[in-house]
Amino acid sequence: MMEQPFEIKKAVITGATGMIGVTLANYLLHKGVEVLVIIREHSPRRHQIPTHKNLTIIECNIDNYKDLTNKIEGTYDAMYHLAWAGTFGDSRNDTAIQTKNIEYTLDAVNLAEKLKCRVFLFAGSQAEYGRVEEKLNGSVKTFPENGYGVAKLCAGSLSRIACEQKKIRHIWTRILSIYGPYDGKNTMVMSTIYKLLNNQIPQLTKGEQQWDYLYSKDAVRALYLASVKGIHGKIYCIGSGNTRFLYEYMKCIQNAVDNNGQIAIGAVEYREKQVMYLCADITELTKDTGFVPEISFEEGIKETVEWCRSNNP
Secondary structure, three states: OOOOOOOOOEEEEEOOOOHHHHHHHHHHHHOOOEEEEEEOOOOOOHHHOOOOOOEEEEEOOHHHHHHHHHOOOOOOOEEEEOOOOOOOHHHHHOHHHHHHHHHHHHHHHHHHHHOOOOEEEEEEEHHHOOOOOOOEOOOOOOOOOOHHHHHHHHHHHHHHHHHHHHOOEEEEEEEOEEEOOOOOOOOHHHHHHHHHHOOOOOEEOOOOOEEOEEEHHHHHHHHHHHHHHOOOOOEEEEOOOOOEEHHHHHHHHHHHHOOOOOOEEOOOOOOOOOOOEOOEOOHHHHHHHOOOOOOOHHHHHHHHHHHHHHOOO
16 A cells, blocks of 8 residues: 655655746745756756755756666655656657657656655646547546657556556646746747737637636646645546636736737637647545645736746847
């Protein structure tokens, strides 16, 4: 029987320069957790990592995680494995890259064992499901339609087996649509904000998609609660549990920027294999961990816009 729940005093985060990684590091530091972050060598986003007496940075590319087993001293309670190669564009269907990610995930499990971690949290994706017209939970069948989703599904399954062999509690999360400060400039939310801030007109689809957006601060709280209270063997979808039409979110962004900017809804056709419905079923997450979203889209997008104003290129 895997132990749970327990207190996290020391944690490792891979892929820590992304939005979720930075926000998670800040969250853990605020809770008094000692944090080790593993980031890509010469990462252009290293500056996003907070400076704190309880945070240590190690530069190591994802393909060299196996070499870290003899380079990190001490023990840790938890590993949050967020790192992944080939997350955007054509690289999502680069089978060589995606297959390697499975190996890298197992390298991370081996590192977690060496560091005596008691829990390994794997950051999966809604891409593991493909296009589904129902709320997503661990019981919904998976039909991934790209290499990224296939590899995430395989990495989640194999890392669970590896963790069971090593007596490490495995928490498999599938993350839906998260937004917030530190996100990349090419996501729909961030690109819309920056275009409005720069007096450009965002070109959008009709926005008839029903979407589930969760603010990054809520998302990392969900990940933390899942790591300390989640049940080994379960899959937790990370989202708000509710949907709105995409055009409604875009109108909220337009109002938050508050510069009388225009948005061109319907100017762009839907892409091939467009997902029209995306919503997390957080029933099990709430039951097992107590997580409920606390920040509305209006509140979260206001904070995000203010962050973008101060980081506008």
